[in-house]
Amino acid sequence: MKPRILIVDDEKNIRRTLAMILRGAGYAVREAASGEEALSLLAEAPSEVALLDIRLPGQDGIETLKQIRAQHSECGVIMISGHATVSAAVEATRLGAFDFLEKPLSRDRVLIAVRNVFQMTSLGEQVDRYRRDEAQRRVMVGTGPAIEALRGQVAKVAPTMATVLITGESGSGKELVARLIHEQSRRAGGPFIKVNCAAIPEELIETELFGCVRGAYTGADRSRDGKFLLADGGTLFLDEIGDMSLRVQSKVLRALQEKEIERVGDSHVVRIEVRVIAATNKDLQAEVAAGRFREDLFFRLHVVPLEVPPLAARREDIPRLAHHFLELYALENDLPRKSLAPETLALLETRAWPGNIRELQNLIERLAILGEGPTITADDVQRLDPRPPRARAAPGRGTRESRAATDDPTPSEAALTPEELRAAGGLVQARRDFERRCISACLERTGGNISQAAQWLGIERSNLHKKIQAYGLDPRATRATEAPDD
Ligand SMILES: Nc1ncnc2c1ncn2[C@@H]1O[C@H](COP(=O)(O)OP(=O)(O)OP(=O)(O)O)[C@@H](O)[C@H]1O
Ligand SMILES: [Mg+2]
Structure with a gap:
């Protein structure tokens, strides 16, 4: 596994430059624009090293350093400072930062500083061990409101x-x-x-x-x-x-x-x-x-x-979870990592998950072994786990036969239970989730054809465009076989 580095800087150009240097040297790089974002990324998955700007909007670099030291002691921190902040950088090393880099950054200096962290902590050897480390299994993946709330309660x-x-x-x-x-x-x-x-x-x-x-x-x-x-x-x-x-x-x-x-x-x-x-x-x-x-x-x-909310109440986390399990499986078995086709993710997002995360995990493992080719397709899913979408939510109506017969383009949906509704973040959030899923399902069924999806949804094409943007959907990602109209 590649050693992992997190770059925390509000300046996009700096992040881009550092990412390029580090990726070029064989590191796996993630980027955060604020201290808060850095901490939530670390909560999701560990990094061996963080490059942390001292000046950040919101929570500053020193405070972020303290929290990383307290919550993610496995992560070595290198501070990045401008001329005016050198004294703060010295203070940071007192607080446990390994080193500090002065702007303007030099490529060699960055690489040496990073390599030093790995040597000083003998993280180099540990990286290898990480592969089978239980800790990998113990990350709580997810960034949706339901899982964030739970993470807060746990802390x-x-x-x-x-x-x-x-x-x-x-x-x-x-x-x-x-x-x-x-x-x-x-x-x-x-x-x-x-x-x-x-x-x-x-x-x-x-x-x-x-x-x-x-x-x-x-x-x-x-x-x-x-x-x-x-x-x-x-x-x-x-x-x-x-x-x-x-x-x-x-x-x-x-x-x-x-x-x-x-x-x-x-x-x-x-x-x-x-x-x-x-x-x-x-x-x-x-x-x-x-x-x-x-x-x-x-x-x-x-x-x-x-x-702990059921998976159905945090569907927004399904793509991340799917990728996480795919990576875990590949690491454990020393296999090349497969990718998930966008249409596969859309299908996984709309399914019923009575067995929750364990069911998703088992399915991904099966797909990783039995899926044909480097990309897991929606067909692979249907073949290995033939089941109608949302089977549990609409008993009787949602069977494959009846869906095929009615060709109903919107996902059938029964009311959520009060527990699911609460876990979903209340009615407003549940309504948004439902709307997003309807749009996503229509785009999927029309192969990304926005005009037809808008017609099915009974809204203006321009309105659909806005909603697609607002929900961060990618109509191209849902294109299956048909050519889109725009
Ligand atoms: N948020 C998450 N991110 C990543 N993996 C997760 C997450 N939640 C659960 N898992 C994984 O899903 C599997 C099932 O989780 P776990 O065993 O904790 O569930 P459980 O509620 O105790 O289940 P049961 O009631 O059947 O005992 C485990 O492999 C666990 O590591
Ligand atoms: Mg259990």
Whole structure:
């Protein structure tokens, strides 16, 4: 994998020059025009080095440096300064910047400074290791409002000791959120221990959680530490907590309240310092109402509830996610990276995703292996996963047969559930998303023919042009087979 560099400068010319120099030297380059943008790019995927201008609009370079040092310590920072800001640059090196470059920039000086960062941190070797690094899997991809909100909540709750309850549909990323909270917490150096409460038989879960002493029950041939103890000083992730029996629930409650545990068959109490994060795809409040979940435990867990939105409520992130998984797959398997045809992305964006991100990930992996040719086409998708778009949203109506028969150009769409609506950012945002999808679907079906799409949509051609611009759609990107009219 190419070593990654982030250029942060508000001057486009400087960014362009630096990008050219660095790309020419074999680095993978990303660009940000502000400190805020730099941080959100780093949250999405790491960079080994950042070139950071001291003078930035909004949050300045020094403040951005502090935040990069605090949140992305793996990223070495080189400051860029003008003559007037040299003293600030010296201050920056005191704050942990590796070096500073004075404007006007010289090509050689830039390359030497960057190479030094790699040498000083032996990042050179690490880059190779990154390839299979779990960290790659742990980035939360997405820039839409739903995921940004979640990212903000994670950042807020992570440094605290608060118990967190993560809810969300299956495959939506609950475990990923739990790991991120741990990694951004002060106990990041401690263990992260996961227990899947649904996968362990009832008679074993107590031992699994609390441990046992030898002879505690038939078959207990040795003493064992439980997961609570293993997580001491770190985080215990209780996955699928909605599936835990009432008896075990009361023991967990006690461990949370008293901060101590007893091994099975032992009356000796052990004090523990564990942060608990729980997750479930069940409606725990309904489980409480049905008498299957202890109310006191529910409130104990519910201190900070985090809801992971379903993929259907953040379709704007689908292209990024698809690219991310494609890259991940190529890296893991040392394969050349395939590309996704624009029409493929449009199709992925309009599908129903009952299995959420995991389903998308699995599909991309299948496409990467089985897709023919270097570009994954919409045909590949249909062949490997034949399914009508939005099948779940319009049961009965959206089947392939009925769609083919009616030739309805707009995507059929049932009302969102209140949860989806909330996750989508409310009615205004949902309406915008819907409009964008309708336009995108029509452009796709007409192969980018704007006149015909406008006719189908029942709006003026000029109006459609404006909307295409406003939504950042590329009509050419959706051209399939037919020639467009303009
Ligand atoms: N925003 C994201 N960016 C990149 N990858 C993601 C994102 N969200 C989830 N994933 C990936 O999708 C897969 C499913 O996520 P995860 O296991 O966290 O879901 P879950 O909600 O715990 O699912 P389940 O309910 O089935 O246990 C994982 O491989 C995870 O790394
Ligand atoms: Mg999970």
